[in-house]
Amino acid sequence: MQDPATxxxxxxxxxxxxxxxxxxxxxxxxxxxxxxxxxxxxxxxxHALTGDQYVASPHPATGKPGWWDRMVGxxxxxxxxxxxxICANVIGGCMGSTGPASEGPGGTRYGQNFPVVTIHDMVxxxxxxxxxxxxxxxxxxxxxxxxxxxxxxxxSQFPSRAERVLVLASAARQSAQNIAFHEVGRQAIMADANxxxxxxxxxxxxxxxxxxxxxxxxxTYLSEAGLTEKFGRRLQQRPDGTDGAKSFGFEADFxxxxxxxxxxxxxxRRFDANSYLYITRAMDYFDLAEEHGxxxxxxxxxxxxxFCVVSFDTDWLYPTEEGRHIVRALNAAGAPVSxxxxxxxxxxxxxxxxxxxxxxxVQGFVS
Amino acid sequence: MQDPATxxxxxxxxxxxxxxxxxxxxxxxxxxxxxxxxxxxxxxxxHALTGDQYVASPHPATGKPGWWDRMVGxxxxxxxxxxxxICANVIGGCMGSTGPASEGPGGTRYGQNFPVVTIHDMVxxxxxxxxxxxxxxxxxxxxxxxxxxxxxxxxSQFPSRAERVLVLASAARQSAQNIAFHEVGRQAIMADANxxxxxxxxxxxxxxxxxxxxxxxxxTYLSEAGLTEKFGRRLQQRPDGTDGAKSFGFEADFxxxxxxxxxxxxxxRRFDANSYLYITRAMDYFDLAEEHGxxxxxxxxxxxxxFCVVSFDTDWLYPTEEGRHIVRALNAAGAPVSxxxxxxxxxxxxxxxxxxxxxxxVQGFVS
Numbered sequence: 001m002q003d004p005a006t007x008x009x010x011x012x013x014x015x016x017x018x019x020x021x022x023x024x025x026x027x028x029x030x031x032x033x034x035x036x037x038x039x040x041x042x043x044x045x046x047h048a049l050t051g052d053q054y055v056a057s058p059h060p061a062t063g064k065p066g067w068w069d070r071m072v073g074x075x076x077x078x079x080x081x082x083x084x085x086i087c088a089n090v091i092g093g094c095m096g097s098t099g100p101a102s103e104g105p106g107g108t109r110y111g112q113n114f115p116v117v118t119i120h121d122m123v124x125x126x127x128x129x130x131x132x133x134x135x136x137x138x139x140x141x142x143x144x145x146x147x148x149x150x151x152x153x154x155x156s157q158f159p160s161r162a163e164r165v166l167v168l169a170s171a172a173r174q175s176a177q178n179i180a181f182h183e184v185g186r187q188a189i190m191a192d193a194n195x196x197x198x199x200x201x202x203x204x205x206x207x208x209x210x211x212x213x214x215x216x217x218x219x220t221y222l223s224e225a226g227l228t229e230k231f232g233r234r235l236q237q238r239p240d241g242t243d244g245a246k247s248f249g250f251e252a253d254f255x256x257x258x259x260x261x262x263x264x265x266x267x268x269r270r271f272d273a274n275s276y277l278y279i280t281r282a283m284d285y286f287d288l289a290e291e292h293g294x295x296x297x298x299x300x301x302x303x304x305x306x307f308c309v310v311s312f313d314t315d316w317l318y319p320t321e322e323g324r325h326i327v328r329a330l331n332a333a334g335a336p337v338s339x340x341x342x343x344x345x346x347x348x349x350x351x352x353x354x355x356x357x358x359x360x361x362v363q364g365f366v367s
Numbered sequence: 368m369q370d371p372a373t374x375x376x377x378x379x380x381x382x383x384x385x386x387x388x389x390x391x392x393x394x395x396x397x398x399x400x401x402x403x404x405x406x407x408x409x410x411x412x413x414h415a416l417t418g419d420q421y422v423a424s425p426h427p428a429t430g431k432p433g434w435w436d437r438m439v440g441x442x443x444x445x446x447x448x449x450x451x452x453i454c455a456n457v458i459g460g461c462m463g464s465t466g467p468a469s470e471g472p473g474g475t476r477y478g479q480n481f482p483v484v485t486i487h488d489m490v491x492x493x494x495x496x497x498x499x500x501x502x503x504x505x506x507x508x509x510x511x512x513x514x515x516x517x518x519x520x521x522x523s524q525f526p527s528r529a530e531r532v533l534v535l536a537s538a539a540r541q542s543a544q545n546i547a548f549h550e551v552g553r554q555a556i557m558a559d560a561n562x563x564x565x566x567x568x569x570x571x572x573x574x575x576x577x578x579x580x581x582x583x584x585x586x587t588y589l590s591e592a593g594l595t596e597k598f599g600r601r602l603q604q605r606p607d608g609t610d611g612a613k614s615f616g617f618e619a620d621f622x623x624x625x626x627x628x629x630x631x632x633x634x635x636r637r638f639d640a641n642s643y644l645y646i647t648r649a650m651d652y653f654d655l656a657e658e659h660g661x662x663x664x665x666x667x668x669x670x671x672x673x674f675c676v677v678s679f680d681t682d683w684l685y686p687t688e689e690g691r692h693i694v695r696a697l698n699a700a701g702a703p704v705s706x707x708x709x710x711x712x713x714x715x716x717x718x719x720x721x722x723x724x725x726x727x728x729v730q731g732f733v734s
Contacts, residue, residue, distance in 0.1 A: 176595050176600065180586045183619075191555070211558070212555045227547060233541070233657075246652060248384075248483040249483060260551070
């Protein structure tokens with residue numbers, strides 16, 4: 001799970017919202033494109049819950065292309081011939097940044113002794129990475145889903161550090177329904193006998209529970225119509241190549257069952273169950289208005305950034321209403337903001353996939 | 368889990384859609400109100416996935432009121448002063464009808480040796496119960512959710528046996544998304560180390576997995592707006608009575624988390640995990656059109672029943688479009704049908720709760 005990635009250890013301990021302090025803090029990151037001599041061409045990308053820093057290069061564990069390979073690269077909407085794209089693994093994660101699978105000060109792995117971190121903590125750590133890299137001001141901060149939460153938190157914490165802030169398929173707070181789905185995932189992990197209170201690193205990992213968590217989450221990433229179109233009630237072909245038939249058993253008869261099982265088991269090969277607990281917790285705790293007396297506009301009171309908010313019409317995890325809520329707050333704060341709802345069949349995953357108009361919006365705003 | 372309920376053992380083995388035969392078949396049922404001398408005042412109610420025959424009397428395991436107590440009783444919309452209401456536990460269930468926890472022919476509990484049953488099998492078994500009770504023709508067949516699937520299946524199998532068929536919050540087929548949610552629940556159960564391939568009856572039950580399955584399902588029974596209204600992001604009061612605060616841990620900080628955990632653990636005290644597997648499978652296999660060459664109208668070709676289909680505007684499990692699909696087929700079959708979409712904040716649970724207009728629709732149609 002740990003990866004010999006490009007990484008940097010922060011010079012100072014990191015104070016956390018919980019009151020705890022994290023030290024040492026290692027931040028693993030990837031860089032695409034050249035930093036300009038003036039260090040003013042950085043596009044910082046924040047990754048989503050199960051994402052990582054491998055935006056535009058193959059994932060070291062799976063060998064698959066980067067998760068936003070279609071968006072980031074030479075000549076692509078976020079053009080690495082012009083921009084220096086940086087993406088860091090969040091703290092609490094499992095791709096090289098300090099997280100529950102890392103060795104703590106006592107020389108043993110943290111497990112559940114890792115402190116609960118927040119979206120703000122993640123962003124604070126990444127800002128310190130920028131400090132260490134000598135990047136004062138960003139050309140743009142960009143993120144989808146949990147990445148969008150981080151982009152908003154970054155804009156709020158550092159009101160003059162990003163020229164542009166692009167938020168996709170995201171929200172300024174986690175809804176009750178989304179907390180509920182996360183809680184199901186956490187309970188699935190904790191119900192796995194291999195979880196052992198998080199102390200599983202020397203034995204079998206709670207893969208079955210983690211797979212169930214991923215399956216439940218995966219349904220929320222797609223739209224009902226998308227699932228119907230992609231799978232409907234189609235039955236799986238049999239291993240011998242014959243057409244699908246009901247097995248009258250509990251094998252994966254339907255294609256959608258087989259797809260979910262594949263998603264679940266694949267996920268366990270690249271993700272740490274404790275990280276899943278910590279990162280979902282960070283998202284659930286996120287409520288930018290709450291920290292500002294219930295008034296979201298106050299979170300952006302002194303911002304100098306320009307904003308763009310993008311929602312997707314079939315996204316029921318972070319529906320358009322959440323995007324509108326952000327936009328109204330930015331309007332109230334007097335910040336320049338553009339807002340677009342794109343039409344996509346892909347639900348929440350719309351920001352990752354070939355959604356008509358998405359490339360133009362991203363390229364237009366970031367350039 | 369087994370209950371000394373009113374029950375009857377069918378005189379003959381029951382042939383199943385899978386090709387297997389179930390024998391013996393015990394059907395546990397409850398009766399409310401008196402059977403008229405002409406035996407023509409029966410309202411048959413089909414229960415939902417986790418429902419049972421205790422429609423209007425306290426549940427023997429939980430002591431809670433019957434699941435449709437507000438709808439069924441003397442002077443209530445389904446008036447037991449006039450009608451004889453019968454509800455039977457489905458085969459595959461765990462409240463006294465033959466299911467995976469029952470002893471099979473070899474004298475040991477079935478477990479996973481119980482045959483996979485279908486919605487049609489459930490209905491066939493209940494029809495044989497009616498035969499045994501000497502009830503030829505129903506005043507009405509009524510069901511919500513999986514109960515609605517059974518009502519449709521009953522109307523299709525027995526085109527002249529019900530004068531009225533009332534279908535609430537249901538569908539003529541299980542959607543890909545619903546199959547997906549069921550599969551998550553099944554995988555959660557099967558991932559529990561106590562499940563042991565279904566052979567757990569002599570030891571610890573897979574309660575943790577079953578609770579996760581219930582939690583995931585429970586989210587789908589509510590609406591996003593309903594969850595927000597009921598819980599929002601409110602934090603739990605602490606056991607010492609102080610106001611809620613983030614624990615920066617994995618306790619149930621949010622009320623919605625606590626609610627889900629409560630729903631999950633309560634469920635394991637009254638339901639059998641293997642039954643959950645079998646009954647969800649039966650629902651997933653349900654596609655009334657498929658059995659009639661893809662034309663749903665043909666399922667009702669020779670019906671003599673009058674129909675009423677009710678949907679709920681916030682039900683995203685069986686949305687209004689599924690109801691319309693049934694109505695169009697009944698129209699095409701020339702069957703008299705009325706259709707109403709009720710407005711409710713409760714999502715799929717709207718048919719069980721105080722939804723404006725619901726009592727009037729049910730009473731008006733059934734009377």
